[in-house]
Every structure is written in C-alpha cells, then in structure tokens.
Amino acid sequence: MEELRTRGYAVIPSLIGDRDAADLRTLFDEDDAFRSTIVMERHGYGRGVYRYFAYPLPEPVGRLRRELYGRLAPIANGWMEALGQEQRYPAELEEFLARCHAQGQTRPTPLLLRYRIGDHNALHQDVYGDLAFPLQVTVLLSEPVAAFAGGEFVLVEQRPRRQSLAHVVPLERGDAVVFPNGVRPAPGARGPVRTTFRHGVGEVRAGERLTLGLIFHDAR
Numbered sequence: 001m002e003e004l005r006t007r008g009y010a011v012i013p014s015l016i017g018d019r020d021a022a023d024l025r026t027l028f029d030e031d032d033a034f035r036s037t038i039v040m041e042r043h044g045y046g047r048g049v050y051r052y053f054a055y056p057l058p059e060p061v062g063r064l065r066r067e068l069y070g071r072l073a074p075i076a077n078g079w080m081e082a083l084g085q086e087q088r089y090p091a092e093l094e095e096f097l098a099r100c101h102a103q104g105q106t107r108p109t110p111l112l113l114r115y116r117i118g119d120h121n122a123l124h125q126d127v128y129g130d131l132a133f134p135l136q137v138t139v140l141l142s143e144p145v146a147a148f149a150g151g152e153f154v155l156v157e158q159r160p161r162r163q164s165l166a167h168v169v170p171l172e173r174g175d176a177v178v179f180p181n182g183v184r185p186a187p188g189a190r191g192p193v194r195t196t197f198r199h200g201v202g203e204v205r206a207g208e209r210l211t212l213g214l215i216f217h218d219a220r
Helices: 002-006 018-027 059-082 093-102
Strands: 010-012 034-039 049-053 111-115 120-124 135-140 148-150 153-158 165-169 176-180 183-186 193-201 204-207 209-214
Touching (some): 002 010, 059 135, 059 209, 111 120
Antiparallel strands (some): 183 193
16 A cells, blocks of 8 residues: 555545445444444534444454454554554454453444534544554445535644645545554655644535444554
8 A cells, every 4th residue: 555655545445345335334223233322513523423333343344344454554563663663563453452452442443424414523533542553444335426415534634844734535435545543654855754644524515424434443
C-alpha cells in the first residue's frame, strides 16, 4: 500500500461485494448483535447513531478484522520504527487482542455507523485505552448517489510548522479506506516527521449512509 507511505491513507477498492454490504446493513437493526448503541448528538460527537458489536463478532466482521490486521501489522511496525517507538505488534490479531485483554481492554470495538439527512461525525480519533493499533479501516456499505448524497469521508492531518491538510476520500459501495487512528510518519526532507490525523464524516444531504468501522484494539 504505497499510498499509506505517501499520503497516510489508502483506498482498497471493492473490499466486499454488494451482497455482503447488504447483509451488513441489515445487521444494524439486530439488537442481539451489539453491546452498545451511541446517539452521537447526546455526547457532542455530531449527529447519527453507531453501534458496537458484541463478541462473538458476526463471521464476516471477524474475518475482515483478522485478515486486514495481518496485512497491516508489518506496516504498523514499520511506522513505530520510523517514529522511534518501541511498541511492536504481533503478526496475528488473536495475540494482539490477548495483550489488550491483559491490560483490561476487553470490549470489542468494530461497529456499524448510520447517518441520515443532517447527520455528520465530528473530527475525532478512536483510541480506547493505553494499547492502540495505529491503523484502522472504514468500509462504505451504501451506494453513493443512489442511496445518499453528501457524507464525504474526511481526514485532517496536522503537520509540524505547517497548516493542517484536509483529505476528502471518495468511496464507492464496498470500498474501504485505511487510515491512521492517531499519528503516522510522513516523508520529510530530513527523514520521517510525525503528523497527527483526525477523521470524520461530512453532513449527509439526502438518504441514508451506513459504514462498517474496523478498529483492531479493544476498549476498556
């Protein structure tokens, strides 16, 4: 994923098919699948609703989380080395989650997010404890134009001694975007420099937008 090195984020086209996207959308109303429901407006996070899955995760969610972690762990370790950090991540998700659970981070963090007209998600980071994986993934489950308008996925990168840079990431249904949940090493004239990312979603102007969020560390 060369884009992760140069831009700090990367799009994976057609990570899931239309049928899988439809199946995941229908899960939103199945209460037994979730441990928690957050109404964003009540907490000042924006507007919209998101729901954290309970363990055991639905098969496609658990599989995607496991497979993507395996692909991203070497990149995450490269980032830690470039940033001068001692933290390293094991090759397998199960071992990483065991480390999370040993530190009291036992609550699953994969989630579904639903936005309707006027909804949005304020810029934020998804860090839920002392142990955090530096990359996460969002998968678009709804068809742009046909199902919704607006709702652009936005990344804002704070750069040292420079103004912040906004990245608006176009996605089609089934596409995924991989991005930092905190900091990343950006190429600099004298070697890597640390930049800080936050992410959010612009206002939905029509229809309904659903996404799957895959966060690899668990929460306290």
